[in-house]
Every structure is written in C-alpha cells, then in structure tokens.
Amino acid sequence: MSNQFNPRDITWLSFNERVLQEAMDEEVPLHLRIRFLGIFSNNLDEFFRVRVAGLKRAMDFKDKFITESFYQPPTKILQNINDIVIQQQQNFDKTWKKIQVDMADHHIFIRNAKNLSKNHQEFVTKYFDEMVESNVIPILLNENSPMPYLRDKSLYMGIAMRKKKFQYESKFAIIEVPSKILGRFVSLPDEDNITHNVMLLEDVIAFNLPHIFSYFGYDEFQAHCFKVTKDAEFDLDNDIKTTLAEKIEKGIKSRRKGKPTRFVFDKEMDKALLEFLIRKLNLSKKDSIIPGGKIHNFRHFMDFPDVFETDLKPVERTSFDHPECVGKRITDVIQKSDILLNFPYHHFTPVIDLLREAAMDPEVKSIQITAYRLASNSKVINALINAVRNGKDVTVMLELRARFDEESNLRWKEILEQEGVKVLVGIPNKKVHAKLCVIKKRSQNKTLQYGFVSTGNFNEKTARIYGDHLLMTSDRAIMADINKIFMVLRKPKEDITTALKSCKNLLVCPTSMREKIIHHIDKEIEEAKAGRKTLIIIKSNSLSDRILISKLYEAATAGVVVKLIIRGIYCAVNQKDFKEKLMAISIVDEYLEHARVMYFYNKGSEDTYISSADWMTRNLDYRIEAAAKITQKNLKKEIKDILEIQLNDNVKGRILDKKLSNFYVKSGDKKIRSQIETYHYLREKAKV
Template sequence: MSKKNLQARDISWLSFNARVLQEANDPTVPLKQRIRFLGIHSNNLDEFFRVRVATLRRMIELGGKKGNMHLEDNPQAILDQIQMTVLQQQNEFNRIWEDILKQLNKEKVYLTNEQNLNKEQQEFVKNFFDESVRANIIPLLIESLPQLPYLRDKSIYLGVVMRKTASAYDQKYSLIEIPSKVVGRFVQLPSPPGEHHIILLEDVIRFNLPYIFSYFGYDHFDAHIFKVTKDAEIDIDNDVSTSFVQKIEKGLKNRRKGKPVRFLYDKEMDAGLLEYLIRRLNLSRRDNIIPGGRIHNFRHFMDFPDVFKAQKKERVPFTHPDLQKAQRVTEVILQKDVMLHLPYHSFGSVIDLLREAAMDPDVTTIKITAYRLAPASRVINALINAARNGKEVVVMLELRARFDEENNLEWKEVLEEEGVKVLIGVANLKVHAKLCVIKKKQGTRIIQYGFVSTGNLNEKTARVYADHCLLTSNRSVMADINRIFKYLENPKTTIQHLRNCNTLLVCPNAMRKRLIAMIDREIKTAKTKKTAKIYIKLNSLSDELLINKLYEAATAGVELNIIVRSIFCPKTDQRRFKQPIHAVSIIDEYLEHARVLIFHNGGKEKMYISSADWMVRNLDHRIEAAVPILQPAIQKELKDIINIQLADNVKARWLDDELSNNYVISGDEKKIRSQIETYQYLYQKTGKHSEASSH
C-alpha cells in the first residue's frame, strides 16, 4: 500500500497534541483543567521528541538499513514538517497561556516573578531560599570546565550571565539546575486577603542570585531558562556475560548520555551564552533549536496549586452495583462476570479482589502482569501480603516499560525480597497484556478466577484513564491466561503455549490473523448486500496491513465506526469507498485509554476488549491479549457506551484527511458530552440519582 494513502504517523500524533491544546483553549473548561491540559501538551511533546524525533533521526543515520525499525519513506521530510508544526503549536500555546494568565488574574490568582515582590514577599523568598533551596543547588561556572556538565533530560536550567558594572569585559557564565523534583515548582507567597500570589522556583533562585554569587563581586545578573531533550532509546547490548537486568541498568545509564534532539530556550537569553551552549552541546540549526517564553517544563503545571474557587460537586468513582452489597468481590466473580468501566467505577474493587486472595487460606497461587505501577502501589502491597501468607505469587514485571524502567527495577527488588517470583520479560517482546489468574482450592478441585484489563494496574491513573476491566472466572479465559504464563515462565522452551490459546486473541501469534478473518467476514457479508458493521476503539491506529483491510471493507460497503484518541493514519474519505469511514477522536477530562472491538457477525455480535493498539509494535513485538465479552448484559452495556461516544457532539473531533480537528457539531440537537453521559448511564444502574456536575 502506498504511503500516499496514509497520514504520516508522527504528523497524525502532532494533530492529536493539537486537540489537547484545543482543550486548554476552551473557555468552558475550568481554569485548573485548562492549565492541566497545557501541562499534558508539554509533557506529550517532551516524550515525542525523546522517542519519535530521536527515532526519525536514527532512520536518517541508518540510511535505509532497516535494523529492527519500521522505516518511513522520507524521515527528513517528516522532521522538517515536525519542526514547522511544533513552532506553530508553540505560538498557539503561548497565546493560550497569556489568555489563561488574564483569567487567573480575574480570579485573583497572580503568578508573580522576582521583580514584582513587595517587602514582605522579598523577606519570605529570601528565607525560603535559605531554608529549602540553597542546599539543593550547585551553581557551576561552566567556562572553566573542560566540557559541559551532564544535563538531565527532564530538568530545566538557569543560564546565568554575571557582569560588573565597572567593566564590560568582565563577565562569566554559570548554570544552575532547578531542583523542582525535590522542592516543587510552585511557591505560594504571603498574599493579601482573598488573593493568591505564586512564584516559580526558578524566580526564587533569580531573586537570590546576588546572594548566591556574592563572593565573586558581580553586581549585574541576566538569567534565562533553557532545557535539553535527549534521545530516550535504550540500546540493549548483546554481551552474553551480562544478565538482562544488568543490560537494562547499563541502557539506562547510556540513555542519560543520549544525543540532544531538542534545545528550548528563553528567546531573551543573552546571545553570547546561547551561542556558547549550542556550540558546547554540538548542536546544529537542524537540531530543533526552539526559542520560547520565560517559562519551560510546563509539564509541572499538571500539578498547579489548587487555589481556585470551589467548583460544583465533581464526579467521583462509585462501586459497581453488582459489588455494592457483596461481602466479598470473589464470591460475585465466581458466579458471574463483572465489567468495571474505569474511572466511573472504582478501581478499589480490583484491589479488594487481590486483598481477598492474599488473605484467603484456600488460595494457593496468584499470577499477574505489571507494566506501570503507582508510586505507593496497593496492588504490590496486596501481592506482598499474599507471599507472606504462603501463597505462590508470580509477577511478570516488564522492565522495558518506557520511562518506568527504573521504577520497575526498584519494584523487582522489593518483590523478590518478599519471596515473590518476578519474571522480567521475553527477549524481543514487551509484555503489555494486563492479566491476572488466581487459583483457589474448593473441596477436591481447583477453581480459577481473575481479570483481563485494557489499562495498567495503577490506582493513581485509574482515576483519570478511561479503561475496561473484565473480572471473570470463565474457564476457557483462565485456561488461556495460564497458557500465557506458562510461556512467560519458560519462554525458551516453546511458543506453542501462545499458539494454543483458543479464547483470547493473543499477540504476536494470532491476533492479527483473527482480526483479518473477522474483517473478511464483514466484507463477505457486505458483498451480499446484508448488514455489515465494525466498531473499533483504540488509542492508536497505524498498522498498514490492517488499515489496508479496513479500506477493503469500506470499499465493499462495510459500515466502519472508529474512535481513536491519538495516532490515526487512515484516510477516511476516498472515492472508492461506498461510504466514508466514520472516525472521531474524543479529548476530555479523562484520558480515553480503552481498546474495544465489535464485529456485527451476521447479528451475533463478537465483542472484545484489548490491551493492544493496531500498531506494528503491539501486534508483532509485544505479548498482548484481547478477551471476548460473552455475557449479554455486559455486551449491551459496552455497546451502549460506544454508541454514547459515537454520539458525542461536545468533545468529539472529526478525524478527517486534512487533520483539521473540527468539532463534531449536530445543529440544535441535544448536547452530548460522552464522559458525562457515560457517568450518568452507569450511575443510574446503582439505583441512585447523580448530582455530579458537568465538570
């Protein structure tokens, strides 16, 4: 298939980040959320440069040699387009931030700087610096150093120019790393009644520069923020004498030395210092050298202080109605399947299931996969308690979960100290499936139950990520989960265990083939003029083979309804299609993270929830699983939720061939904001009336 029939993956991703920016720009979104969306946009872009821009540059260096990469036809053209798009978005970002600052001032929230402090605030800032900041900074006089010190990827730095009024020639350069991680980025100042004055940590340091450098005799200081983004790829070496863990640890150390892929700086920075930094970092003008405003690392703004007037009652997670009156989650699951729709339903039910298993004297074994865990993980706490109670506990901990590698290495140590068996991955395959199987003695037999989820076992993100988790004791589902764990526990023997999975769709073996077979069935049906429909909900859709198959379906007349949050590479309106592909993206308060597949199947619908996006990396280079939804009541619930999302005319955008991000607008019809409607739909099943606001 020609790449002309596809949107470039990375340009499509930038279009997604523009949708995040739209939320920051929306005056109907609460101010705290608007600031948070700016933080999300900034954090997304940082990761994009660390991973995707770095990968495109590697492609250019490879010069067409494939290695293990999925090569683009013209990576340099894509990099040029990225540079132009990012600069345009940066201008829009700055415009939105200026508007938000005005709105903050209307609410009597003032973001001040070192030049605008009254006497009381000046005294406070001086004392705060002495007590909380001074011990956490090490100013470096960089001109005297033989090479520029190591610059951390996620940090921001003050580039300081020190001068003496008496001599234009007497100046020095210094660097100060801003210790945001230790101290926090925001400092609340003494403020008049009814007002909130906030200063950024770098401005606290700016104010104190004369004290920091008092012994040098300089009396004039210019200080501007900059940051460096580096290639985040971990290269795993092939040294057979080192263990996999040692290779990950070595890869992490090498990542810190990664090549810079972006340099952002305050456009007011002293020209001499700017030129000096660019030269010492070995950057060229093609290296995404991006001028910006006074503030960088907006990702911290996701944690902006909560100084806002109280909003109406917020939506809070509630217990699934089937579990509300049950003494034990386990007893319900052994009788029937339960589908949790997070974050509407409480993730606490998953924790309860694991705690019950940890304490149940009849439970013998718990096996679970873990990809990204919460900082003080209650999931891990339950598993440790199970091990202490004599259960066999097996945790598949994916050490290569990007940006969570160090956390997972630490969790590995904690778990192993408690007697938990930790599996650390499979060569060349990331384990991304979200699976759990619990084995329990009941009389003379062993019964099994557990869950399959679309999202991580992370109670922190479960409050903001929209996912589905099927709690089940279905024997054929549990049999397949056991097969996957047999493979994970001894991957060198045979991959046949994965091939023997009959109920779950498993990557890298069967999922792609089974998906193609189900799409083919809809194509065949459409050609006989009968009803043929496919509903697809994903985070990302970029796999060429499956896109080609969807094009074939659209040409045959299959009705395609697609919801994709971020990367979307198909072109939806082609002449050969009997009807355009209906594709939307929903960006709202919760991150739409679930993957759902529904095939009409001649009226006997086949439904799946999955951990896998339709990307080459998921389908060919990861262990993934999709579980069928078999209970009619849950099928109806899942289909209803998908239909609510397809009807969204407030937060949905069309995924069109122009990447326009136009909102779906339905004239004078009722406004349907799918996350609100979904909450109300699920909440009314509890028999209660929700008074939660639209925010």
C-alpha cells in the same frame, strides 16, 4: 504512499494539538486548562526523547525499509515536525498569556523577581536561605572548559553577569533548578485574604542571584531558563552472562548520556549566552532549536497548587461502587457472573479486594498476574506480598522494559523477590503488555479459577483518570488461556508460537490476534457484498498498522460501515472509492481515553472484545498482548451503549480527516459530551 497513509509522527503531533485545544477552550475550568498545558508539554518531551530520536537515528540509514516504516523519508518528517512544533509553541505561549489574564481576574498571580511586595521579598529571601540555597550549585562557564553534563528532564537557568563599569565583559553560569527536591511552586503568604500569589522556584533563585554570586562583585544579572531533551532509547547488550535486569540498569545509565534531540530556550535569553550554549552543546541547524516563552518544563504545571475557588471547578463526578460489588465478597460474585468495571467511573477497589480476599483465603493456592506500570505506593503489590506471607504461590510478570518506568519496576522487582514472590521478567525482544490475572483455589476437591483481563494497567492511581474496561470473570476457557500464557512466560527461551497458538478463546499477540481481526473484517466484507447489515466499531489509542488499515480500506470499499474512535495516532486516510465513508473521531477530555475495544456485527451475534493492544505493528507483532471476548449479553450491551455514546460526542469529539485539521464534531441539537453521558449512564445502572 502519502496518499494512502498519514505519517505516524505527524498524526501524533495532531493529537497533541487536540490536547492544546483543551487548554485554549475557555469553557474548560481554569485549573484544567493549566493542567492540559502541562500534559501537552510532557507529551512533547517524550515525543522528542523517543520518536524524534528514532527519526534522527533512521537518517543514518538509506534502506528502503526505513522509509516504509515511517511512510516518508525521515529528513522530510523531521523538517515537518520542526515547523509544526514551532507553530504549536507559539499557540502555547499565546494560550498561557491568556490563562494568566483569566487567573488575574480571579486574583491568582504568578509573581517573579521583579514584582514582589516588600513582605514577599522578605519571605523569598528567608525561604531561599532556609530551603533552597543548600540545593543550588552554580557552575561557571568558560570557553576553554568542556560543557558540564546536562540532565534530561531537568530545568536550567542560564545566567549572564556583568559589572556596570564594564558593560562589554560578561561572565556566564548555569544553575540546575532543584524542582525534583523542592517542587516547582512556592506559595507566597496571603496579604489580603483574597489574592493568591504563587512563585516559581527559578524566580526565587533569580531574586537571590546577587547573593549567590556576591563573591564576584557583579551587579547586573540576566537569568533565563532552558532545557535539553535527549535521546531516551538505549540498546540492550547481547552478553548472555548478564541478566535482563542488569542490562536495563546499564541502559538507564547510558540513557543519561543520550544525544540532544531538542534545545528549548527563553527567546529573551542573552544572545551571547545563547550562542555559547548552542556551540558548546554541539547543536546544528538540523537539531530542534526552539525559542519559547519564559517558562519551560511546563509538565510541572500538571501539579499546579490548588488555589482555585470552588466555583471555578467542574461539578465533581466521583467514582462510585459497581452495584454487584457492594457489601459482597468479590470472589463469590464472580463465581456466579462476570463483572465489567468501567474506570474511572467505577471504583478500582474491587480489584484490590479480590486480591486481598485471595491473600486471606486458606483455599487459594496461587496467584499469577502481569504488571506493566504500577502506582508508586501500589495496593496491588501490597496485596500480593500479603498473599505470599499467607503461604500462597505468587508469580508476577513484571515488564522491566516499560518505557520510563524501568527504574520503578527494578525497584519493585527487588521488593517482590525479597518477600518471596516469583518475578518473571519477560521474553527476549518482546514486551509483555497483556493485562491478566488468574487465581487458583482448591475447594471440596475441585480446582476453581478466576481473575481478570483489562485494557489498562493494574494501577489504582491512573484508574482515577484513565478510561478503561476490566472484566472480572471465572470463565474456564479464559482462565485456561491465561494459564497457557503464563506457562510461556515461565519458559521464555522455548518456542512461544506453538504454545500461544493453542489459546482458543483469548486473541493473543503475536500469534493469533491479527489473524482473527482480519477474519472478522473478512466476514463483514462478505455480508456487505451480499447486501446485508454490517458494522465494525474499533476503539484504540492508536491506529498505524499498515496491514489492518488496508483491510479497513477494503471493508469500506465493499460497503462495510466502519466507525473508529482513535485517541492518538491515526494513519488512515479516506479514499475516494470507498462505498461507505470511514467515520473516525478522537475524543480528548478530562479523562484519558485508554480503552481498546473491538466490535463486529457478525450477522447479529455482535462479537465484542476488550484488549490491551493498540492497532500498531509493535503491539501486534512484537508484544505479548491479549483480547478477551465478552460473552455475557448484558455486558456486551453495556460496552455497545458506551461506544454509541462516544460515537455521538459532539462536544469533545474531533473529526479525524486527511488534513489533520482537528475540527470539532458538529451534529444534532443536543450537546453530547461522552464522558459526562457515560458517567450518568453507569450511575443510573448502579441505582437499578
């Protein structure tokens, strides 16, 4: 089994290593290197909250299905994970030390409690008194009392206190760092107009420990940070009297009490305090107890203060207008021809404009749209609320089970329903991940329909940093299928299979997408056996579905040319009997490669789809997903051109091989960095 597939979780760690490579790369601008360390840390937190938690749950089962689901026994994978994570943590710490040296070369310093000037000491004391002290709650620890509740995602300081006269007597305490309230970083006053000094909030607290604990008379303090990562899964109860929203709320509360899956601590922590914490948290050798550097919850460094000089930043590549959308009503444009928006290169504005136009158009009768992850101050939602206030019938399929966005989506549900929007909350046991919108208007006794299909969320914030495709269209066949999907979503208790199978143009999960993908691969296999030209190009965030991987193996064995661009999880392994070697790369760069695209040569007809679904079993069999076929010749060429640019990336492309070695692609004399080349390609098209 292990010779045919790489374990999903190990390949995910390999992806996160590619993120760490970006932080290690000295050619990457300094502020982006820091940001990549933050992304690496945030990714790892979620990995332990979800995947490691799932593996630990699976250890309780001996069923063969569990082993097949993970490709290896969970115990073996967990041990492998622990070894890899410890090694990555060491590389992380080395990288952070090197970055700090590079920051110092540019007069940027992170100060701590021991290296403050007199002026900075006065500032920190005053800042603590005015801003911090009221948010600090010290908790004294003792052997006979239960361990206080520790929150996931929070950062804690473990404090060992002593009196110089009684060195062998220690008192322990913990303090939760109030970074959620105050932010993690404190900018210290400039003293020479050259140097930028930044202090972490925990160091502000550490500097003031004698004041905090003055009542006890301690005169020696050791303070080191730690954090606990907890199981983020929650089970929804089967009480039919309870709504899904109520079950989600209950699940969020239960998540806060999840079992620890990882304990990360400063390796310089007082040994007696460390032993105390491990014992009181009921951690054992099977748990991930990971020594690290001084700083934890590094995800906050994604928002490190902007103290960098202009020459340390890359040449700005700002988003630009799609040429077909400049100075025109988007509604009129897409009645004549489809538009393909490529984010983050194109502005997200046309999507908002289309919804705003619909809200104000007296002929528009209804808007139906799916929502998975929304911006915190969503312009999409604002446009939909405006539509309701203008008398439109608005339906939003709001996926309440979008992981880690549950609370946010519950809040949006309340806001939308208060405004009169009809909110759908999905189908039991199936997340709605499709990215769809259909707008209906009645004009001159005719019903017109138009809207959009996307590979990514309708989120104007992430559209600035995620690479995605969005098709704006009035294609009748596509709109008809979107309507069918919404009919299913409106009546989730009825049999969905028959209704979704009636979709003729969209490839839909969980009914037809897998079947149609296999059909396309089979056609390429037939062509290869006949000695004719073949080509399959798949771009996806993840490739882990065993059936489709095996089908790609079959295609490569038959001689089909298969090229893959997989950002993250990649479970395929090249086999010796492949007639045509699988070409597989991963691109990790400034933007998150999020688009899903399928291309099949098909005797020259070049069938091309954009999709919301990754090639994972969960997406194909347990979610509502949709893929739209691109039929307009110029748009098909545009997507193919972008795919070719990405396949030729020899700067940020990494080879996906059996050993997960993450070697960079080395080919050709000319350097091709696909995100920059794609920007220039689309910029030139915008000028035509």
